[in-house]
Amino acid sequence: MFKAYQQLHQQGVLSINRRNSDYVLRYNRRKLYPLVDDKLKTKRLAMQASIAVPPLYELIETEHQIKKLEQIVAPYEDFVIKPARGAGGDGIVVITNRILGRYRQINGRLLTNQEISYHLSCLLSGAYSLGGHPDYAIIERRVIVDPIFANVSHEGVPDIRVITLLGYPAMAMVRLPTRLSSGKANLHQGAIGVGINLGTGKTLGGVFHNDAIDYHPDTLNSIVDIEIPYWSKILEIAASCYELTGLGYLGVDIVIDQKHGPLMLELNARPGLNIQIANREGILHRYRDIEARAARGKEPIESRVSFSQQHFSR
Amino acid sequence: MKSNTRHLYGLILALFVIGSGLFFYRHFILDVPLTDNENINSWMVEASLHFTTERNTPIKANFIIPYMSPHFSIIDEYFVGQNYGITTNLEGYNRLAMWSLRRSMGKPQSLYYRAIIRETENNDFHLPTPPRLKIHTLDETMQMAVDTIVNRARQSSADIQTFAQATLNELNKQDGHTKLLVGNAFNENSLVEAAILVLNQVKIYAMPIKGLYLTQQNKADFKLFLAVYNGKQWVYINPRTSSAGLPKDFFVWQYGKGPMFEITGGKKPIFTLTISPTPINALSIAKSHSLQSSPLLKFSLLQLPVHVQDTYKILLMLPIGAFVILLLRNFIGLKTFGTFMPVLIALAFRETHVIWGIILFITIVSFGLIARFYLEKLRLLLVPRLACILTVVVLLMIFISVISQNLGIESGLSVALFPMVILTMTIERMCISWDERGAQDALKSGVGSIIAAVLAFWAMSNAPLQYLIFAFPELLLVLLSIILVFGQYRGYRLAELFRFNALVGEK
Numbered sequence: 001m002f003k004a005y006q007q008l009h010q011q012g013v014l015s016i017n018r019r020n021s022d023y024v025l026r027y028n029r030r031k032l033y034p035l036v037d038d039k040l041k042t043k044r045l046a047m048q049a050s051i052a053v054p055p056l057y058e059l060i061e062t063e064h065q066i067k068k069l070e071q072i073v074a075p076y077e078d079f080v081i082k083p084a085r086g087a088g089g090d091g092i093v094v095i096t097n098r099i100l101g102r103y104r105q106i107n108g109r110l111l112t113n114q115e116i117s118y119h120l121s122c123l124l125s126g127a128y129s130l131g132g133h134p135d136y137a138i139i140e141r142r143v144i145v146d147p148i149f150a151n152v153s154h155e156g157v158p159d160i161r162v163i164t165l166l167g168y169p170a171m172a173m174v175r176l177p178t179r180l181s182s183g184k185a186n187l188h189q190g191a192i193g194v195g196i197n198l199g200t201g202k203t204l205g206g207v208f209h210n211d212a213i214d215y216h217p218d219t220l221n222s223i224v225d226i227e228i229p230y231w232s233k234i235l236e237i238a239a240s241c242y243e244l245t246g247l248g249y250l251g252v253d254i255v256i257d258q259k260h261g262p263l264m265l266e267l268n269a270r271p272g273l274n275i276q277i278a279n280r281e282g283i284l285h286r287y288r289d290i291e292a293r294a295a296r297g298k299e300p301i302e303s304r305v306s307f308s309q310q311h312f313s314r
Numbered sequence: 315m316k317s318n319t320r321h322l323y324g325l326i327l328a329l330f331v332i333g334s335g336l337f338f339y340r341h342f343i344l345d346v347p348l349t350d351n352e353n354i355n356s357w358m359v360e361a362s363l364h365f366t367t368e369r370n371t372p373i374k375a376n377f378i379i380p381y382m383s384p385h386f387s388i389i390d391e392y393f394v395g396q397n398y399g400i401t402t403n404l405e406g407y408n409r410l411a412m413w414s415l416r417r418s419m420g421k422p423q424s425l426y427y428r429a430i431i432r433e434t435e436n437n438d439f440h441l442p443t444p445p446r447l448k449i450h451t452l453d454e455t456m457q458m459a460v461d462t463i464v465n466r467a468r469q470s471s472a473d474i475q476t477f478a479q480a481t482l483n484e485l486n487k488q489d490g491h492t493k494l495l496v497g498n499a500f501n502e503n504s505l506v507e508a509a510i511l512v513l514n515q516v517k518i519y520a521m522p523i524k525g526l527y528l529t530q531q532n533k534a535d536f537k538l539f540l541a542v543y544n545g546k547q548w549v550y551i552n553p554r555t556s557s558a559g560l561p562k563d564f565f566v567w568q569y570g571k572g573p574m575f576e577i578t579g580g581k582k583p584i585f586t587l588t589i590s591p592t593p594i595n596a597l598s599i600a601k602s603h604s605l606q607s608s609p610l611l612k613f614s615l616l617q618l619p620v621h622v623q624d625t626y627k628i629l630l631m632l633p634i635g636a637f638v639i640l641l642l643r644n645f646i647g648l649k650t651f652g653t654f655m656p657v658l659i660a661l662a663f664r665e666t667h668v669i670w671g672i673i674l675f676i677t678i679v680s681f682g683l684i685a686r687f688y689l690e691k692l693r694l695l696l697v698p699r700l701a702c703i704l705t706v707v708v709l710l711m712i713f714i715s716v717i718s719q720n721l722g723i724e725s726g727l728s729v730a731l732f733p734m735v736i737l738t739m740t741i742e743r744m745c746i747s748w749d750e751r752g753a754q755d756a757l758k759s760g761v762g763s764i765i766a767a768v769l770a771f772w773a774m775s776n777a778p779l780q781y782l783i784f785a786f787p788e789l790l791l792v793l794l795s796i797i798l799v800f801g802q803y804r805g806y807r808l809a810e811l812f813r814f815n816a817l818v819g820e821k
Contacts, residue, residue, distance in 0.1 A: 001811065004818045005806055005811060008810075008814055009805070009806075013806070015804065015805060015806045015810055016807060017644055017803055017804050017805065017806075017807065018804040021802075021804060022804060118693045121695055122695065122696070125695045125697065126696055127696055188751065188755075189751065189752070207816060210813070210815055210816045211816065273813075273814075276814070277813075277814065277816050277817060280817060282817065
């Protein structure tokens with residue numbers, strides 16, 4: 001046990017305690033949290049800074065609007081409903097098209113208008129939000145995933161998580177949904193995390209639960225050496241979120257749209273630690289390098305990205 | 315950053331030093347006991363003065379009451395005298411209780427003084443130095459007798475104490491010279507008086523001491539000791555055996571000569587004493603301490619009314635429970651529903667006891683969950699749903715109480731002590747996490763909560779610890795500093811060692 005502790009320590013694996021006290025508390029001022037906890041605020045900030053995000057269709061804030069839902073979503077063939085303050089991907093409904101007057105979800109399930117209305121009113125009363133606070137729904141354009149991931153994901157939307165410290169990308173991974181995770185890109189629920197070489201944008205090996213894995217458990221296709229398109233663009237988006245929010249320690253979630261390229265989905269002020277398992281590497285050494293570099297003075301986004309690409313390539 | 319850590323460790327150190335300093339001061343100097351079941355010898359001594367009066371005469375009575383006695387301290391005292399005004403005065407080495415009444419009713423009167431006394435370990439009490447001695451000139455025969463005894467005693471002594479002891483030895487021989495000094499009736503009184511006479515002639519200050527042997531309770535009469543001032547301190551000598559030192563069970567009532575009581579306006583006074591041992595627990599002694607002296611004790615919880623004290627006994631244990639949760643969460647990585655929900659459940663365990671507490675908790679939560687899953691189908695909104703669950707929880711509690719009453723299981727009745735709102739929130743949260751993260755995750759957190767509650771209960775219901783925190787609330791400052799230190803822990807939680815297992819052995 002003690003040996004394991006020492007090994008983890010040597011590898012610079014970040015612990016929850018250290019993440020909270022040395023990074024979250026130090027770099028993220030509480031005052032700025034609402035910027036990332038509310039997806040609409042994040043979206044608006046990003047649009048001002050001309051960072052690409054999925055375009056907003058509608059907002060649903062009252063029960064009254066739910067009654068007119070059919071009219072509101074009538075112009076859109078496919079769309080996504082998200083709780084603005086949701087956590088962990090809960091409460092998200094992806095509608096791809098309509099069949100027989102029903103809404104067809106991405107996993108093929110059909111929803112009646114009544115069912116969607118109930119979901120929305122649950123959402124408004126805070127069923128999916130942090131701490132059960134009243135919430136509102138964002139209806140936005142559905143992201144159509146770049147085909148590069150088609151062979152290595154099951155339903156759902158694979159997303160790229162980049163952790164940035166003081167605006168320097170520190171580590172990245174792709175989260176691939178599996179049948180087990182029922183389309184969600186959450187490692188806890190059985191999605192695969194695949195580490196990414198920051199220098200080249202190519203995937204390294206992956207992790208399924210706690211085991212190393214080199215193929216997707218549902219499709220059996222290799223998940224190693226996939227070259228992620230728009231890689232430097234993705235890193236730039238991630239890096240620029242520091243200026244966007246003022247939060248020094250962020251998890252940036254990015255999806256790659258078939259047509260529109262990388263879109264920033266959401267930001268997380270308390271990014272998880274699983275990225276270390278996906279990359280099979282402790283993250284602390286990278287943080288120390290970044291802190292040392294940042295102490296020398298502020299740099300523009302491009303040089304931050306190139307610093308990270310040089311130093312953290314594997 | 316550096317000044318920040320210095321600040322923090324300074325604070326930790328300050329809290330620790332203040333807390334433990336107060337603790338040690340109160341334990342060692344003020345004698346607050348460490349455990350509740352410390353057996354302390356204590357006695358109740360009652361002195362009463364009975365007399366008869368005539369109608370409408372003013373009455374003034376006083377008698378000596380104990381003030382300072384080596385090996386003992388007075389915990390509590392009461393004065394009882396119907397309609398009498400009572401004051402206590404210090405006179406010389408003694409304390410007097412003064413009773414006064416403008417018009418007596420003419421009946422037999424009784425005045426009572428009652429003191430609870432206990433043995434103490436520390437004895438930093440000192441009699442003040444005596445006044446200057448006035449030497450009386452004696453007539454010739456007396457002077458000769460004194461000189462003879464002085465000469466004999468001098469030969470067999472080295473200093474004031476041994477001289478006094480030798481003098482008493484001489485006087486105890488009861489030969490011709492001593493007869494002259496002691497008188498015909500040889501008793502303690504005359505012996506001590508003779509010794510004082512001799513010692514005064516050679517400029518040694520001495521006085522009699524009256525007191526009681528507390529262990530010989532059947533005979534509550536005063537015994538005499540001789541107190542001799544040797545130039546630096548007082549030595550006590552037993553006049554009968556001429557051995558030095560006061561016995562441990564000798565309780566000093568009066569220093570010096572003088573009447574034990576005085577009365578004007580009353581007749582046929584009778585002064586009686588009774589002694590009885592009284593068992594007293596350590597806490598009430600600490601309490602009475604606080605009534606006495608130090609301001610540090612005056613502002614103590616022991617001053618509060620008893621029912622408020624009971625509340626505080628529980629409240630003071632909450633930080634201990636929170637500390638247990640801190641250990642479980644930040645060092646072990648145990649998952650619980652809500653941060654301090656287990657502490658509240660643990661509080662309920664105080665009344666229900668652990669096994670029943672767990673059974674009731676699991677019963678209510680599982681039935682609540684069933685109800686919650688059913689409500690899910692009804693598609694209720696959040697607040698009405700919570701209200702429904704709360705109602706179901708209350709109904710369940712009633713149901714359990716009634717059933718267990720009928721089955722004769724009394725423990726079932728204590729179910730009402732569970733915090734209902736907390737249970738409701740637990741059920742709701744458990745249900746959501748069941749939906750979203752799966753049954754395994756929800757059950758894990760549920761079991762974690764129960765484990766945390768049991769451990770917190772175990773820590774919080776530890777009786778010695780409970781007493782310790784209650785008698786020394788300053789220990790909470792020490793706890794605070796420990797929490798601050800533990801809060802600095804940046805290392806891995808036990809659960810993380812398993813979580814990052816894949817990374818162990820890499821590279």
